[in-house]
Amino acid sequence: MRRLPDSELEMMMIIWDVGRPVTRAEIEMQLPKERQLSATTILSFLSRLQEKGFVDVYREGKTNVYKAVVPKEEYLQEESRSIWKRLYQNSIGNFMTALGSGEELSEEDLDELQEFLDRERRERGI
Template identity: 40%
Template sequence: MARLGELEHAIMDVLWSAPRPLTAREVRTAMPDRDLAATTILTVLSRLEAKGLVARDRSQRAHRYSAVDGRDAHVVELMRQALDTAPDSTAALARFAGSVSPSEAEALAEALGEAMLRRRKEGG
């Protein structure tokens, strides 16, 4: 998954925040600080759909768009890709752990503990 361009990210922010699928017009309305043509929004939504980030519901005249996964899933995928490019993933993880705030370190330690427990229960 490639990093998102600035406009792609802005549109994904709208979709991630939306309580329901949105039309392209609704996406455009949700970004009042930008003067974008409807065709521009549709083009970006099509590109995001091709990247597997957006689902399109074609059951109505005005198609509705929604994020395939949440923002957290996207961040996880980006982090996983970054880690996969490191020649020494252990060193990269250690350096990352040293760069987080104390509260983030606590959350990370808790998440790792829960993940380890889950894996033990699953036998893996």
């Protein structure tokens, strides 16, 4: 699966988060106020997404409607594997060093991480 540029990923995140087929105007309304794009720009991104097989387009009256073809979870899992491989050389130590080297992790983040690890161990019978 191809990695999406940030601008196209932004469109896909909107489509995925809405959870149903959407029009260009609906996508435009979901963009943050500081990230307003022209209709032409949005249509260009949607056209590229269609060419790459991420969305299907069909007509309802005079309006194009865009439907996600690639599930969000599938894309995010693939992207996570790619980041893991490229940036951390498949090393949990490298990842944890990068993650823990700043002060970005709150107590809640650490609790969530511990809960994840505990759940993984239970599911694996460890």
